Amino acid sequence: MALKVLKPGLLTTVQDLGRPGYFHLGIPMGGAMDRMALRAANLLVGNDEGAAALEAVFVGPELEFTADGTIAVTGGEIPVKIDGEEQPCWTALAVKAGQKLSFGFLTSGARIYIAISGGIDTPPHLGSRSTYAIGALGGVEGRAVAAGDELPVGTSEKAVAPGTSVPEEMRRKPGTPTELRVLPGLYWHRITDAAQNGFFEDEWKVAPEADRMGYRFKGGRPLEFIDREQPFGAGSDPSNIVDSCYPYGSIQVPGGTEPIVLHRDAVSGGGYFMIGTVISADMDLIGQLQPHMPVRFVPVDMDGALAARAERRTAMDRIRKELAGE
Amino acid sequence: MKTRYSFGGDEHIFVEVDEEMSLDAFFKSLSITNAVRDSAIEGVTEICPANASFQIKYDPDVIAPDALLEKLKSLESAAENAEKRIGTRIVEIPVYYNDPWTHETLMRFRDRHQDPDGTDLDYAARINGFETAEDFIVAHHSNPWFVSMVGFVSGLPFLYQLVERERQLQVPKYLRPRTDTPKLTVGYGGCFSCIYSVRGAGGYQMFGITPMPIYDPTQEVNYLKDFMVFFKPGDIVKWNPIDREEYDRICAEVEAGTFTPRMAEVEFDLESFNADIDGTNRKLMEALYGA
Known part of the structure; x- marks a missing residue:
């Protein structure tokens, strides 16, 4: 065959x-x-x-x-x-x-x-x-x-x-706007309180540069950095860090302007700071986003992330049972 | 140095050993990641050391995030006392500086560069206080380099020059990343050199190109038959400047399966290095080229 x-x-x-x-x-x-x-x-x-x-x-x-x-x-x-x-x-x-x-x-x-x-x-x-x-x-x-x-x-x-x-109600579709839940962290402390709030308040749109490596978003306000002298080896831009690992789902913002969420074919590391990570439960959803679709990032804590993960597992189990004829 | 822990979503713990780059931070990160590997913690799926940080990927259905965090913290204190010495190898990497291919590419992306009227090498030379690009090239290849991270894309090494901070070269990354970089470009960003293992996007300044493949998914290159990725953290590199003729000769040898990189087994001890940098580097060179 x-x-x-x-x-x-x-x-x-x-x-x-x-x-x-x-x-x-x-x-x-x-x-x-x-x-x-x-x-x-x-x-x-x-x-x-x-x-x-x-x-x-x-x-x-x-x-x-x-x-x-x-x-x-x-x-x-x-x-x-x-x-x-x-x-x-x-x-x-x-x-x-x-x-x-x-x-x-x-x-x-x-x-x-x-x-x-x-x-x-x-x-x-x-x-x-x-x-x-x-x-x-x-x-x-x-x-x-x-x-x-x-x-x-x-x-x-x-x-x-x-x-x-698979019954229609068991399929998962992106909403309008699609909400992507984010656990703030990594280099979140590098931006001002106003920028932290703004990131979650603003509506973003999927940019044309969206592929298996990562999804770029446009339309929100640029992030304002907290002043500091750049650490040795990082590079001079305030969004530069000493090249580190990148988590899957991490949100890097080169130059503080357009967030990029790394996906399944992520680069494993690099020199841009990250403000947090899209939780595992919402990674699938990103793969179903088309350019220009509106997106909002929603903050969650670890308990929220784990609860969402459990909910996804339950949803998958329902599909398994349905198709096993149980 | 102050270690900072942060969760990267529900599946990663990100650990910054230090904000700034140093070999002390690298060795501490290496010691902790080695300890994590040796502990064989159930639920840990990936252990990724970086320059001055590291990342652990785990399955939160197997180990609770807080439990793993506590475990890592306990391993950190044990790793403080680990020896900062490794058995490794020094490898000679031929570099054709100022080659036509990276030159063509950097001209194509001039609008994304700090200095649209110059070249990456002229710019790097100027901001590091060198009279000419040739002087800068000499400073780039005179001392050995240490692979402090492998990543970004397939088998790409990040290298840190084995000299004191005052002699380190620093350049910013491109203002906006390029969408193209020739395969095997020798690049530079922050205090790091790198070799682009594959063709693709990149933000590092471009100085030259090596004829020596460092990643081969088909594993046809004779020195990549055992594994498709050449570099690992801890490798030491000596750049060897070559001209077009030698570049072409090595390319032909690689193609014919007769090229073998020059290398030697060495020990690297951070304390001895810090006590006598030039002496340590001299010994590394002797190991590579013979006394």
Whole structure:
């Protein structure tokens, strides 16, 4: 079984749950931007939750199947077409050899996940099939898929009845504005009280520079720094620090103007100060934000972050139970 | 030095050993991260040392954030007394300074630079009080450097020059980061040199390029067959200035699989270094090139 790529879409990559363990060498964990969507897509086709699938940004690819199987498309809401006939997303769909998969226009979200029974079986690299294009790791020769590629597909272990779906209320969609919860910290003390308040008061918009490495935001007021003599080795700009590690989800603000939230393909460190970190529960949501969408950052404390994390776990468990027919 | 702990969301603890760069801060950070690794704390998933700080990634479903924080603090006091000595290697890295490729790139991004009418090398020379770029280049490669961090992108080393503070070179980063940097550019920002392991965005000033790959995901380069990343924290580097002819020769050797970087096993002891910097560096050079 293989998936033939007829048209690649805008940027379609093989992703699983990533390759932890190499961040100290500058190789990020990577993997699906929207983890819950990837897990759900895999469950819908009978795969392990962490099997490799395709992640497509904004525009769906066109694919042809070389054997019968089951597919599911999750993440953003998008019309799914099999041989031109429209099918629902977030649903197990039977496909036959020779059939073609294509897509309409995305109606919400930014990324879709296309899982196929058996999982995409490109060679793993450092324990993962996730494509990390900057380091040319994983995926198809370390790059996004291209027209003419034939993606190998593994053997399916478990069948799911076609038509099985994740109910609408269990899917997570970005709101308007989307609220991203932030635990302030790291170099938060470097900006004035007014700047701290302003960061949370202002409405921000996703900038066009938004990708797997990080999402940039525009539109809020510039941050004002507390005066200091720059520490030796940091560099002269008040937003410079002695190059340090960057947490996933951390918010750096070069020059104090446009916040950048690092995502799954994060750079592992650098010399810009950070004002806090988007909590783990809201990382998936960032992957579904399109440029120009309004966003507000909302402060939480550690208890709030852990409660949100538990809530996400419960939501995922509900999907697992639903699809297990419990 | 005052250690500062901060949570990076619910999955990271960020620890700043010192605000400013020093080898003392690096060694303290290294000692604590080694102690964390040796303690094999359940729930810790990534241990990332940096120049004067470090970061621990953990699973809060396995270990409570506050419990891990307390554990790290207890390891910090134990690490204070750790020996500041490592067994490591010194490696010669050939550098073609003022090469045509970084020159082309830096001209393309002049509007993002402090000195739109000059070059990165001329600017760095001037603000560090050198008459000419050539003098600055000599100051860049005369003494060995210490890899104090690996990161940013795949296997990129940050290097700190093994000289006292008064002799350190400092330059700011670009006003706005470039969207392009040639692969294997030797860069500079703050007090750090770096080698861009892959092509991509970057904010460091650009001084030259090395013909020696330091990251190879295909692991075809003969000295990267065991692991795709060349550098690790604690490595010592000697820049060796080369011209175009030698650059081309080394590129061909790398391609043919016959290039082997010159290197030697050495010990580095921070106390001996601080007591006699020039003497320590002389010994490092002797280890690399023979007495």
